[in-house]
Amino acid sequence: xxxxxxxxxxxxxxxxxxxxxxxxxxxxxxxxxxxxxxxxxxxxxxxxxxxxxxxxxxxxxxxxxxxxxxxxxxxxxxxxxxxxxxxxxxxxxxxxxxxxxxxxxxxxxxxxxxxxxxxxxxxxxxxxxxxxxxxxxxxxxxxxxxxxxxxxxxxxxxxxxxxxxxxxxxxxxxxxxxxxxxxxxxxxxxxxxxxxxxxxxxxxxxxxxxxxxxxxxxxxxxxxxxxxxxxxxxxxxxxxxxxxxxxxxxxxxxxxxxxxxxxxxxxxxxxxxxxxxxxxxxxxxxxxxxxxxxxxxxxx
Numbered sequence: 084x085x086x087x088x089x090x091x092x093x094x095x096x097x098x099x100x101x102x103x104x105x106x107x108x109x110x111x112x113x114x115x116x117x118x119x120x121x122x123x124x125x126x127x128x129x130x131x132x133x134x135x136x137x138x139x140x141x142x143x144x145x146x147x148x149x150x151x152x153x154x155x156x157x158x159x160x161x162x163x164x165x166x167x168x169x170x171x172x173x174x175x176x177x178x179x180x181x182x183x184x185x186x187x188x189x190x191x192x193x194x195x196x197x198x199x200x201x202x203x204x205x206x207x208x209x210x211x212x213x214x215x216x217x218x219x220x221x222x223x224x225x226x227x228x229x230x231x232x233x234x235x236x237x238x239x240x241x242x243x244x245x246x247x248x249x250x251x252x253x254x255x256x257x258x259x260x261x262x263x264x265x266x267x268x269x270x271x272x273x274x275x276x277x278x279x280x281x282x283x284x285x286x287x288x289x290x291x292x293x294x295x296x297x298x299x300x301x302x303x304x305x306x307x308x309x310x311x312x313x314x315x316x317x318x319x320x321x322x323x324x325x326x327x328x329x330x331x332x333x334x335x336x337x338x339x340x341x342x343x344x345x346x347x348x349x350x351x352x353x354x355x356x357x358x359x360x361x362x363x364x365x366x367x368x369x370x371x372x373x374x375x376x377x378x379x380x381x382x383x
Contacts, residue, residue: 085114089192093118096131097182102190103236107244107251108298109308110200115251119236120190126182129154135175137195139213141258142170143222143229148186153218154179162218164188169222171215171262189229189236191254201255202265204307210263224257244296246324252297252312274318275311279304283315283323291331291354297323327354328364335361339377346373 086106094101097120104118120142129152144164153162156176164170164186172178198210232250259265275283282303287295300323301311315323331353338349350361358373365373 085116085192085194089116089118092133093120093190096133097122098126105232105236105247107247108296109197109248109251109255110204113194113197113200115194115197115254116192117232117236117247117250118190118192119233121187122182123185123187125184128182129179130182132177132179133174135177138174139193139195139198140172140174140178141191141193141225142172142188143191143225144168144170144186144188145229145233146187148188149184150180151183152179152181160218164219167221167223167226168219169215169225170219171213173212189233191229193254193258198255198259198263201252201309202259205309207259207265210259210265212264213258213262215262222261224261225254228254228257243324243327244294245300245322245327248297248308249312249322249324252309256309275304275314279306279314280318283311287323287327287330291327291334292352293354295323295327329368331355331361332365332368335365335373336376339373340380346377349373 084106086104089106090101090104093099093104099122102118102120104116106114106116108114142164144166146166148164150162150164152159155172155178162170193213195212198213202208202210228250232247235247235250283300286300286303290299297308297312300315301308304311306314312323315326319326321329334353335349335355338344338352339346342349344352346361347358350356350358353361355361355364362372365371365376369376371379
């Protein structure tokens with residue numbers, strides 16, 4: 084799996100414990116990996132270069148970091164990384180950085196195959212690599228995507244697969260137009276047909292206790308994952324992840340009224356990790372805890 088391979092490579096290259104990493108499948112078998120890349124203990128020397136491959140890495144700092152040496156194919160410079168900027172590295176080059184610094188960032192591993200497969204699904208020409216205007220390009224979009232995905236990296240179990248996939252699709256869409264050689268043109272803006280809405284919603288209802296993914300939902304509707312994610316939001320006014328969460332809450336309410344099962348048991352039956360996971364989402368959507376809601380209904 085890409086997540087395991089990337090985590091091990093970062094650990095070996097930077098002499099740190101394997102960083103928490105999650106991967107999202109966006110087209111066929113193609114994946115994008117997100118890692119929380121962090122070290123608070125400076126070390127001597129340079130990082131060990133990753134094996135060369137047709138892939139790109141975006142380093143998106145969450146805190147300032149000063150690297151006395153950043154070497155790309157032997158060309159050295161010093162770099163101060165600032166939040167709000169994105170640092171793009173081509174893994175076909177030999178990349179090394181000094182380790183005598185502290186850093187806290189989100190590292191995004193984006194294989195060329197993932198870029199190509201997703202572009203093909205969108206009916207776009209092949210993206211001939213990625214290029215930045217400079218090493219440290221202002222990119223508020225990528226910075227906020229990094230902030231959004233960080234909790235999912237650190238607490239991957241309570242997060243739906245659909246959420247990670249949605250972030251990956253948004254990332255791909257932003258990257259190919261900002262760093263690729265693709266010009267913005269007409270974009271698909273239509274929604275799902277009525278039968279696709281029924282098929283997607285039925286599949287979600289039947290699999291609430293599991294973890295329905297965008298890839299599975301798009302296959303049910305006979306369209307690509309990227310088109311499905313956009314069309315779902317156009318039609319239903321929320322992302323697939325948000326819809327899944329809302330349906331799980333409604334299922335939990337039904338079980339709280341119709342059964343005497345404990346809240347812990349109901350949480351598992353509805354696809355939540357545990358009772359506290361149910362409670363957090365319930366409080367956010369309804370403003371009260373599941374126990375309070377249940378008592379109110381039983382007293383009516």
